[in-house]
Amino acid sequence: MxxxxxxxxxxxxxxxxxxxxxxxxxxxxxxxxxxxxxxxxxxxxxxxxxxxxxTRDEFVYHEMISHVPLFTHRSPEKVLVIGGGDGGTIREILKHPVKKVHLVEIDEQVIEASKKFFPSLSLGFSDPRTSIFCEDGIEFVKNNKGYDVIIIDSTDPLGPAVGLFSREFYKDVFSALNNDGIMVAQTESPFFYGDFLKRVYGDISSIFRFTNIYTAVIPTYPGAFWTFTMGSKSIDPTAVDPGELPDLDTKYYSRDIHKSCFVLPPFVKNIISK
Structure with a gap:
């Protein structure tokens, strides 16, 4: 059967x-x-x-949600990940010379399942630079500050994650970042969730000086064409010279991808501008 x-x-x-x-x-x-x-x-x-x-395509998502904001910042020392209990984003962040990484995952059982069944993703949990907090990310952001990069590695905007896609939450993220801080959130498929993408882009762009959408191809996600939305307080991500970026052990992310991922198809531009 x-x-x-x-x-x-x-x-x-x-x-x-x-x-x-x-x-x-x-x-x-x-x-x-x-x-x-x-x-x-x-x-x-x-x-x-x-x-x-x-395990076949996870590297695309985790590399793109991590390296694009970290290399845009250029010198991040303290990074916060909200969600991401599987550990893949932590694994990629630790390829950079960061000093502290805080993971805030509301569901401790996601972390434990990843340790048992996905050791290639969860290996960063034991790194001395990593601290894990099993609590509500919305409340954590209100009470903790001083981050260079905040990555919102959340599930879809349903259930326990719905509050991670609100304008009020993005304002708290802004306050938790240093003056040159950057945030990035996964923002779903433009094919299936265009109205949602437009709303999130509008909320983030009303708070941050620079707001940019970038994309990647992830076969098992809806539509296979995925968006991430970055808010930056002072650094224009499109002005970063990819030729100056160091090499990393990656399977999807590269200098050329860093530059090209910000080039949006006309239909995505129309979604966020109409």
Whole structure:
């Protein structure tokens, strides 16, 4: 008998993967967490039946949400990650000479599942520069300041993550950043969530001096074409010279990608300008 996992990426679109084995399934205090072994995409983690990562393509998301803002800043020392309990973003941040990384993940069981089933992502949890806080990221940002870069590595704007996409939250993020600080958030697919992208872009651009959308291709996310929205207090990310960036051990991110990812297709420009 065939076993399939299916995610409804919209009310009319379903994405399915053939499953080899179910490795883990549990209702946490916040969401339903599962880990599967698949035929095509390796090991996957889902939350409330939505794919969060696969071992085959996770590097795209984690490299792009991390290296673009960190190299835009050029000298980050203290970085905050809100969400990101799988550890992939932490892994990429620690490739930079940062001094402190704070991870704020509301669901401790996501962290524990990643340690057990995704060791290639969670290895940064044991780095002495990493501190982990299992609490509400919205409240944490209100009470902690002095960050060079804040990365909002959240799930979709549903359930426990919905407050991470509000204008009030972005204002608190602004206050938590240093004068040359930068924030970035994952902001969904322009194909399926254009209205959402427009709202978030408008909220962030009303607070930060520079607001820019950049993109990446992530096969298992809705539409496969994904956006990130960056807010910067003083640094224009499009003025960064990629030729001056150092090399890193990456699979997707590169100097050329850093420059080209800010070039938006006309339909995305129209979404945020109409």
């Amino acid at each position: 065939e076993l399939w996992f299916s995610e409804y990426q919209s009310k009319n679109v379903r994405f399915s993967l053939r499953i080899k084995d179910m490795l883990y399934s549990r209702k946490t205090p916040y969401q339903f967490l599962s880990v599967f072994e698949t035929e095509e995409m390796g090991r996957i983690m889902t939350l409330d039946d939505v794919v969060q990562l696969t």
